[in-house]
Amino acid sequence: MTISVTQLNNYIHGVFDIDGVLNDISVCGEVTNVKSSRDGWYFSLKDENSAIDCFCYASATQPEVGKMVVAEGKINYWTKSGRVSFFVRRLTVSRNDGAAYLQFLQLKEKLQKEGLFDEVRKRPLPVFCRKIGVVTSATGAVIHDIENVIHRRQPFTDILLYPVKVQGVGADLEIAQGVNYFSSCDVDVVIVGRGGGSNEDLSAFNSECVVRAVAQCKKPVVSAVGHGVDFTLCDFAADKRAVTPTEAGEFVTVDSSAVINAIQQRLLRASNVVEKQLSESKNRTEYSLQRISSVLKLNLHENVAKVKGSIARQNACVQSAWQRENLQMQNVLSRLSAANPANVLKRGYAYVRSEKGRVYSASQVTEGQKLTVTFGDGSAETIVTKVNNET
Structure with a gap:
């Protein structure tokens, strides 16, 4: 059937x-x-x-x-x-x-007492990693995930692979050898990892030789074993634990595009700050110039008014002084005019001269003396016929 x-x-x-x-x-x-x-x-x-x-x-x-x-x-x-x-x-x-779990706990307690899991001995990861050592399988998805994320975020980084078995007989020894190799190599950080699996699959990363190699490595170590729910002793000894290989790649790189964007944002903010400061400075300068101009104009108007007032007062003073001097001059001219011999002669007086000069008194002449008499409109020659002296 x-x-x-x-x-x-x-x-x-x-x-x-x-x-x-x-x-x-x-x-x-x-x-x-x-x-x-x-x-x-x-x-x-x-x-x-x-x-x-x-x-x-x-x-x-x-x-x-x-x-x-x-x-x-x-x-x-x-x-x-x-x-x-x-x-x-x-x-x-x-x-x-279970026997395997008991062995796990016993080894964990032993290594913990030795200080291999102490937080104080864990080192920070470098900010910029140019060379990254990776200990994992050459054929699994882990190395491809790590390479993809690193090349995407930080293209200039060199990735050095130490291929190992990640499970089975002898896997722990190969993993420890890979960590020891990179400990003395020119790399900035080491990633130890594999994908998820059963406890048996991950058992190599609970091996004492692997844990000691990770703890003694001279370079910072990132453990990326299994997935988020998986924990191994390698995780406790490493300087940093990643829940996935992809996260491990993110830990050891900086996102270049994010850095560029951050720089651009900082430059933009700085430009805005400078522009704002320049604008505020310009506004303050213009305001100050306006105030100075207003003050200068006000002072100028006040000074012009003062000068005009002073000029007006000076003009008034000069005018007054001129009038006063003119009046005095007119008085002097009047007196001078009045004292002018010609004018005196015109009023009926005469100017007498002898051959000896001016005659001021009757006592200066004698009978028969020839005299010249000057009038306001002419002169005459005369001979003294008689002298009358008043006493």
């Missing part, structure tokens, strides 16, 4: 549905690969030889990686994918943790 895949899956699903053991079963195992979702948690239960995928709702006990638990529920068979999963209704933590 030949049947289709769907018929086969439906048949198996029916067998699972009627099987009493599979519909109500308790399974003991170690929790691994926990992933959260909107409805609950996806995880795996494993023992030394096998593992099974599980799901439980958020209302159940939250599964923790490495814990030994007893899961109660039913086995589901998904007809579309032919996949078996364990739907967990109840989760009880066992008294004994």
